[in-house]
Amino acid sequence: MFAKKTKQRHVGARLLVLASALAVGSTAYADALLRGRVNDADTERPLASAEVRIAELNRRVRTDSSGNFTLPNLPAGEYTLEVQSVGYEPTELVVTVPDAGSITENIGLNGYGVTEEVMVTGFRASQLDSVQDKNSADIIKDSIDANDAGKLPDQNAAEALRRVPGVSISIDQGEGRYVAVRGIDPGLNNVTMDGQTIGAPEADDRRIALDTIPADVLSKLEVIKTVTPDLDGNSIGGTVNLVTPSPYDDEDGFMIKGSADIGYYDMNGESPYSASAAYSQVFGSENQFGMLLSASYSLREYQSENVQTDIWEEEDGYYIPGEMVYRDYTLERERTGVVANFEWRPRDDFKVYFRNLFNEFADTEQRIETLYDYREGDLEDQTATSGTFTEGEGEKAYKKRLEEQSISQSTLGGEWLYGANTLSLSATFGHTEQKTPYDIEWSFEVSDSLPMSYDTSDFFPRVTAPGDFMDPSFFEFNQVDRNSQLVEEDLSIFQLDWRHDLDFGDNPGYIKTGLKFTGRDKTSDNTGPSYDGYEDDLLLSQFSVPGKEGFYDSVRPGFYPFGPIPDFAGWEGFFAQNEAGFELNSDDTNENEFAEDFTVTEDVYAAYIMAGVDIGDVTITGGVRFEETESEYGAYAVLFDDGDFDRAQPTRGSSRYDDVLPGIQARWQVTDGFVARAAWTNTIGRPGYIQLVPYRIFDFEPNDDDELEGEVEEGNPNLDRLQSENWDLSFEYYTESGGILAAGLFYKDIDNPIFSRSQTFENINYEGREFAELEITRPENAEAGELLGLELNWQQQFLFLPGFMSGFGASVNYTYTDSEATVFDRDDKLPFFLQSTDVANAALYWERSGLELRLAWTYRSEYLDEVGGDPEEDLYVDDHSQVDFKASYAIGDHFDVYFEARNLTDEPLRYISGKDSGRLAENEIYGWNATLGLQFNY
Template identity: 35%
Template sequence: MQKFSSKMAGASSFALRLAMLAGVSIPTIAYAQDAADGIQGDEIVVTGARAQRELAIERKRDQVTISDVVASDGIGKLPDYNTAEALQRLPGVSVQIDQGEPRYVVVRGIDPNLNQVTVDGNLVGIPEAEGRRVALDTIPSDLVAAIEVVKAVTPDYDANAIGGSINLVTPTAFDKSEPFTYGTLRGSYNNKSEKLGYGGSLTHGGTFGADKEFGIVVAASYSKRYIDSDLVEPTNWATFTTAGTSINAPTNLVMFDYRIMRERIGGIVNLDWRPNDDTRVYLRTIYNQFTDHEERDQFNFVLLNGGTPTVLSPTSIRFPNGRATRQFRQNNQTQKLYNISPGVEWTFGAVEAELNYTYAHAQEHTPIRDDLEFRTAANRTATLDLSGKRPAFAAIDPTLYDPAAFPLRRIRERREQIDEDLHTARADFKIALDDGATNTFVKVGAKFIDRVKDRDNQQSQRDAVGNSTFAQTGQVLSPPDDFYNGEYMFGPRMNYQGVLDFYNRNPQLIALNAGQTAINNASLDYRIHEKIYAGYVMANVELGDLTAIGGVRIERTEGRYNANQLRTTTGITPLRFGKNYTHVLPSLHLNYNVAPDFKLRAAWTNTLGRPNYDAVVPTFTEDAGVGTAGNPNLKPYTSMGFDASAEYYPGSDSIVAVGMFYKRLKNPIFTQTIQNTSFAGVPLTSLSQPQNADRGELFGIEANVQKRFTFLPAPFDGFGMSANATYVKSNVDVPGRENEDLPFFRQSDWIANATLFFEKGPFEARVALAYRSSYIENVGNAAQGTTADIYAGPRTVLDARVSYRVMKGVELFAAASNLNEAPMTFYQTTKRQTYSREVYSWNGDFGVSVKF
């Protein structure tokens, strides 16, 4: 087994030290990088990716929680541009994507809003208006030394971790015994956009002072990428019958042509002062900026707009009275996350103490979100052919491709600012009970969280005066090349800035809709002020080969929520309400070392999940009869979980593990869409509103194996593989549909990953496959039943990377993601009824990395 010097073993980041106080090990890159660079320590005998893989396995084995680790090997050896991509390789972990890039992490199928995300053990802010999930595509992967996913938390973790707790560990100067510098230069290529991007990162760290008591790490990362995609949405499927012949068909078909630029900027500055073995003072800072510039042309054909459709055959239907819209959206948005976290840790006698304060700021600013909308008159005909995999036009009114047939309807210009400030203070004390003979101790702590979140939305609406058409603007662009692989004809696109300039030069053609503008300016605004008071006590008892950790955490939440509600009789009404609740959350963890290479674990945990921001604030918005509302009466989730696992370590770089878990959730929250209703006196064709279900259950099995094929003859002994799979059986009771076997919201039955790697001398290669099965996204109400259930379809993604070390410390690499060009699909009730399907291409990157 790989061994390390006591000096190196004692060098850890503050996040590692904090976790060690609780008996939890968090990995860093220290030992792996020393091994990779060939630095001589005590009995370091392996190098490169194998050393890093061995370290990750050793860290997993030494932890007292049920968890998994991505070390720097896992982050850097596949095309993982952001931290969400790196995490999807772990057992039981999948991702939700945006424009083909992983964004939100799903642990064991649980909604990412129910995960806890920290950086070096400290909470980060949430920039988005809707939920509590952290978009991990904001944080570049090359700023992170390691990532840990704890699936069963101990009492010293925040309770908002029904899915799990995800901790991103950044490097510190004491991670290595010598100064270090790492750098990467890369180019990127998106096959669909046919554009080149670029990026790079640089990290430097080292200790200084007479006794090397001071440490500093400075790191910076930058990348710019281009992404194009095509999306088609045949929505709102319904059943139609003519002369005894019935057919299921969509009543609306929308096409989107996306062109996107994404820019990431990140940096860290970590400072340490360690005057002696008993005192550590530190400052952790991290800054991330994510900019998304989106151009989107849209062709929206409302097929059912009055009139009676005619079923022509079991696979064909004619709509006589459709209406089409051509629309352009320019959406420029920037998210920022930064943390400033000073703290001190010291030891006096049998007591280890730690004090920490963290200021976290998150923001999402949208300086431009403009929609230009041109709409035809009614009476546009179309015939749909439903004999293929997806609906297609057998015939369509040719005027729908004529810009002169589209008069201006309206111009909407939206500006939005979302800001969140988070102040956290915590104190932890660990008291050894047996003079260090065994790892037996009591730990107590307290934490205070103060969160203020503001959303300010401004949206003006200018309506058309007269009958100016798209063609008259003179800003008609040619159709996109090869839209949706030729399955659909998109028609002309729009020159956004040119159209705006045309109407600004001709103000007599538009008029401000003052009433709608006033509603728009207030209907989405809110202010949230949450205070959380938490305390815990836990004990770690070591009895030979058995270690038990038991304790309880208490959290009290005090929330104040201000928002606006639209009422037809009184206009905009400011509302304010408060909601307080307290939870007592016990837990017990058991770890038993059956043999040096065989370990059993079990855990009983209780956690909670607070409602999303947009779910609990009393907002209401309406557009063309479609309404969305919050629900201030929502209750928080609560969850009781049982976990058990068996882990076998046949070698230092091998693992075979299997685990089982069960979660019982009360008050799960889902969004229900009700047709033909009203809200606050406003008649609606549909209303989407979050509701509490009664309960839900999940039972799952995880399996994980990792092995190098050292038994094969050279050079095939360089091959190896890692694979994991998770199966989950779930159900949820939805009001009005209690007798149906509904799966839990956003819960895939199967999640699987497999990687085949080859490591021999200076050459390394990896091919990775990630799979998740379908899951339910939206649940219809009792009247609609399954006819309105929306599912995300299954998805399999293939990635690959190769690298060659040309000399010590210099490596060339090339990688590609989504080689199989997997689309993102949704369907209504059955897979035949495609509800949404977005197609992407593959992405590639290439470059050089250096280590000094």
């Protein structure tokens, strides 16, 4: 292994030598430097991503987040400096560059159509920043400015990102959680903080739950859809980059701001609240030191009601639902986010930064459940919409769980500009945890079976049982599970980048190369004693309380009576006093102890070389990235003999693979307002951890003929990574007032998509035993899949309209994606997981004289969640739309009061059993919520 790593480092070294040789042969510039800052002339707000160009040399640069720009190594002479930014009137000025030294030119741009009542502030300014960021980029990307995120009724980073074209989110308890870019599984996207990968707190996969990160500790959220060779290759959907603020972002070098709010949830009547504060200051004799501190805190209590039927199955020619479950959820979610960024800028050409993020998310969940397992015995009196089973079982359960996720990450880095070269170095260390101190569930089952009837005449199916089902003395103790888990990941990243500016003939450009190491160490440790008996009989009536009155009455009054439920505090107290009397289920306990325990060590060595050149109005960027991935895995193989635990044996696995990822992108400034782009890139997607680790659960028992039957569930360390060849084409038209009309096409040819595969073998010898029937379930690579999509985006500020109408603006985007994949044992084509065909966003806003009003709508069509044996057994998440509103008013120069209302249409989260079947599998409701708050900014 050492030889392999050494070889990889030699590859990177040779790339650096090659880049150096090219640099030596390039045209050298004189040692003079032009620097400056681009601002809004009226508000002095810095303009990020503004384009500054020297016409005679065709050299251009973008301003940074502080509005600053630097043009190094300019030959002495007189030049025309052209400055432009979307929504502002372009300007030109003449500058004289000396033989050596530096000069400073600060430029103020006048907003298009600006009047005293309609200024470039608030959401209007944020939207212009995002449009300009897209316009000036050499790649295909979209972004949301932090102020933009603050102007939307979004509670976290995931909800802010759903406004971006081609982005959809999955919902958990009414909140956005995971981000899908162009419908790709969130685990196949790369999520970074200031360009560096974030560790994944969860055990199973690489997804980053962005509901853990409050939007108000960030300065910008970027979605990069066509990656360049200097970015990580594991980015099949795209790269989501969360940008933290810099102390140099503010014009005056000083900033203090804060906010506080309190709200109301319709379903539970609770009042959530949150607060945030930020402070930044530059100091020193030459303002060479900068410090920024930002903190955010929120506490929200949620309520939701859930009705679930599981997959529908055919019975005597009619589809009927699976077991019927009612769930009453109460959740408390507490978020804390802290950013501490420090910078040292002793000279214009040198800076050192130390960026720190700490984020903690605590989710306390209470889940109360009533279950009808009604499909037992004989089916009688069946019609097209009803029937009665002669025997049915039931369960009452009460679960409490605390899950805490934390992300801490620190990056120490620096950037040195010397001559025509830029050298960047950084080291990042991160630690993530998902800690579950307790996950306790008490369950009680009916003591004798009961006849149960079903009715599917309504869209909402229901099951009824005799009156005994409402009697707590009819339920006896079944089981209590007492789980806890700790998942940890340590992340180490070291990166070196070197860029050299040079001329390719008469065309300015650059060459860039670098090395990167990313190391992960991840562990999962689960503890789970399970008790399924007691020395005496225990009945639910001993400690029970009435269930929720009016459960689901807002949807179907009287449909779903909850009945009695366990008194959780009473049973916990009983357990504490009588633990010795409970009987440990060693089989379930051992499965809990070993099945979810694993270790992962993953090292990625990367090297790249790339170049960019401006040829007239065309910018071409291309190169190649090489990545070597080495991984080692540890887990347990758990064996059960006739349902009894036999042993847990440690298992090991490993993998190693290399990837060569070429890419080329072009940006063509067709006219002043029209940009065309094209890109060909190659990316990969690494499998999730639980898919790769060599865990196995093997259970077998004899059948009636004394022949063995068994089931195996296992991971697959031999999984190949997904590989995607990506083609993109886009056309963008920018208006003088800062609007955009854009259309883009994208195509992805994806090899090795991963699906869970279940195979049943007959008369097979498996590990020395003869099986009459053996079912093996594990993740495997399918052959290929394809995505073809269209993105449309329109944003417009109606400054050309008279009077108060000039305060209006609108934004609309729509993404259509057609996807298909070949899945094992299925003749039909299926869409990719989490792939919505249609995703849309629309917003109408009005902003004038300090008052801002915004109405926003988001929509996504249904997507595939689980694959069944045939199309009727597939599980889909139904389409989802949501309407939100926000109003704010500026009180003087420093205060804003705001009001937010979310989910005004009370949109549920809904699952359907079988696409387009209309068969409800799950429906969860949350109600609407509102917030009133105050912001301060100085």
